[in-house]
Amino acid sequence: MLTLYKLDLTGPTATVRVTATEASLLRAFALSPDARLDFAQVAACLGIALNEEQKANIQVRMVRLRKKLHQTGVEGAVIEAIRNVGYQFFEELTIRKA
Secondary structure, rough: OOOOOOOOOOOOOOEEEEHHHHHHHHHHHHHHHOOOEEHHHHHHOOOOOOOOHHHHHHHHHHHHHHHHHHHHHOOOOOEEEEEOOOOEEEOOEEEEEO
């Protein structure tokens, strides 16, 4: 569960703080009908321009977000890269505003 007001991400075993951009990205995954975002959508959530130089930046941020998800106790492949498309989120995520 993601609490937007506190920027807390709660999983089966722990709660961790996320940044506002990470919360924006998680919210976009949750609102996407198939939990899939293309590279342009990911870049928009992160507030960066989409170009070849920034793709490495996106990958680093996704690794950090995966680590935070695993710290909450979520196991397995949570976010997977889809070649030439973007990313897929594989967990159920509830969004709370307060």
